Amino acid sequence: MKANFDEKRYISEREFDAHMAIVKDWTNSFIRDTGEAPTYYIRTFGCQQNDRDSELAAGILEKMGFRPGASPEASDVVLFNTCSVRANADNRFYGHLGSLKPIQKGERPLIGVFGCMMEQDIHVNAVKRTFNYVDFILGAGAARVLPYAISQTLLSDGAKRNTIDLTDWRGLGDDTSLPVWRADPHRALVTIMTGCNNFCSYCIVPYTRGREQSRSYEMIVEESRRAVERGAKEIMLLGQNVNSYGNDLRRRGKVDAPTFAKLLREISRIEGLWVVRYMTSHPKDLSDDLIEVISRESRVESHIHLPLQSGSDRVLRRMNRRYDSAHYLDLVRKLRSARDGIAITTDLIVGFPEETEEDFEATLRVMEEAQFDAAFTFLYSPRVGTPAADWYDESQQEIVRERFKCLVEYQNECSLASNKKLEGQVVEVLVDGMSRRDETILSGRTHDDRLVNFPGLLMSSFTCQEWSSNEVFVPHEVNRGDVVQVLIESAGMYSLEARQIQND
Ligand code: SF4
Known part of the structure; x- marks a missing residue:
């Protein structure tokens, strides 16, 4: 190191x-x-x-x-x-x-x-x-x-x-004063803290990014406000564990340092903003105050990414995650009852060193109960310098790959079922731009962060002659960063297919 x-x-x-x-x-x-x-x-x-x-x-x-x-x-x-x-x-x-x-x-x-x-x-x-x-x-x-x-x-x-x-x-100095070149002007990434104190036994981040350091509340709000004034519709608040925002300041004696719940509420009230997102949340630090903000503030995304990593309490202890499966499921229940239709996504690691069949089945049981709307699934890979790297046993890899396949298949069913619920619904989408594969298809994200594709052209490349249909609304003035209404026509595991309808 x-x-x-x-x-x-x-x-x-x-x-x-x-x-x-x-x-x-x-x-x-x-x-x-x-x-x-x-x-x-x-x-x-x-x-x-x-x-x-x-x-x-x-x-x-x-x-x-x-x-x-x-x-x-x-x-x-x-x-x-x-x-x-x-x-x-x-x-x-x-x-x-x-x-x-x-x-x-x-x-x-x-x-x-x-x-x-x-x-x-x-x-x-x-x-x-x-x-x-x-x-x-x-x-x-x-x-x-x-x-x-x-x-x-x-x-x-x-x-x-x-x-x-x-x-x-x-x-030295706060990033607020630095020039920023945003690839997507309608989306502003705003760092609220750097580093991590958690030392999950598989993770290299605390060694590479150092200990938690929260940025000043005022500067984060100012940076977010300025981004919205310049056209950002979406703010993404970033930190390795956003839920512990301010803890370092409180430890250093600033007892009244604002919490993440307060920060999120303040930013969600910026006029002109469509959605505020945040990542990543650690289950051990997700407070009732934050759930309250998620339930009340309509501009806070209708989605939370809450990494589970494993459903086995034994593995969670070895990962040094400092919560158990019961606590995690309790959070899922609270979130689902706090905000109707909230999408809950997660990270899962398969094949953590010495994971047994029972451990893996415990993960499947938590997945069954939580019904994640989507998940990022990973095969454990050892990171030199972390405790878990010393426990790694390569001879287990064949069985680990089988477990991985089984877990991905189950999650794919859940993701598809979750997306299917939107079929026939009209939803709002923040337009990101053209699909990479087809210039006549636009893509964007819903408030709950689902990927949606729909026929259309960006304003700069639009010509009326090419797009004159009575059946499909012609998106005369669609730009990156516009919020448009679409009707979801069909759902896949990873995305939704839609058509644009006239905004009111
Ligand atoms: S997994 Fe996340 S919470 Fe755990 S040490 Fe890494 S960055 Fe910190």
Whole structure:
């Protein structure tokens, strides 16, 4: 693991501005020489917290004069924002990084790597040793160090640029003042806290992101308000465990620090907002106050993602989750009676070390009772540096795969049954954009976070002649970020098919 978080070195706000200015001078001279702005490309792996960090990195790059590039190969700066939660993301990162090697022969881009993997010595050393064409590495959530990293790289000897290791550096100051470049202007990701204190025995996050740190209540509200003023219809509040928001402040003596319930209520009352979402909730910290807010505030999403992980109390203890199946099911009952039709989704891990058939059956029993509307299901994969990695037994994998198949089949039935309940109903959908596979299909999300596809064209690509039918309402002015009404015509396991109807 990397150095203790207390031993980090810091960049002040004044230094941040000074390094921004150095890079801005460089981009200005680049534009003078070439007639074009230098370009950047960011490849992001992992969770929405990483998406948010990439938005900040992009905002900083834009402010320094860079513009988005079409591909890594065609860009002047390439950044990788890494994730260490699952082995799959590690491997994909190394694959993408390796694929940049051939272009090192010619005019090479400046390459930087940041994110959770760069908080682990094993990956830091692997990058430095095997991919020595990487110019700099930063830790997780280190957007404020980016201008320093780029200025140091530009000032270093161009013929032989060793990887500059800035993984022990952090920036001082609140993210509210940083520029943000949002890929989806109608959706604002807002970090409310970083780090985690829970130390689930399978999870690397507390080691890579450090301990819980809540952002200031006022700054979160201000950032959310500003995002809505600029057109955001959806706010997504982010934290590893949003339900413990403010606990660190209370531990440090600020006894009246606001809770997550208060924060969620305040944000849900911002005029112009359609929905506020939040993730992730930990069952041990889900309070009655929060359930009250979920039940009363109509702009709070009609959905909660509440990771169960396992239905076996023995496994939950070994995972260090600090709740049992009875507590979890009690929460499910409270939530379902607090808000009519609320969708409850979850995470499940199959094959945690020494999981027995009885443990697995206990998980199925909880699933039967909870009737999850959807679930993210994972085969346990050991993460070096976590306690559970030492308990891993590869010889069990065949039986674990059988269990996984059985669990996925059951959940698929539940997901389909849940989606089927919406057939024939008119629901509102926040339009995200065109489907990737078909330009004549739009996709969006319901208030309870279900994916909906329906025929239509975005305003920018719409022509009347192509779309004149008496049977289907022609969506003359559909844009990304519009809220439209659709009639659900058919349901699948993962999405709903619909047609748009005239808004009142
Ligand atoms: S709550 Fe557990 S699983 Fe979630 S980030 Fe913290 S340690 Fe990891």
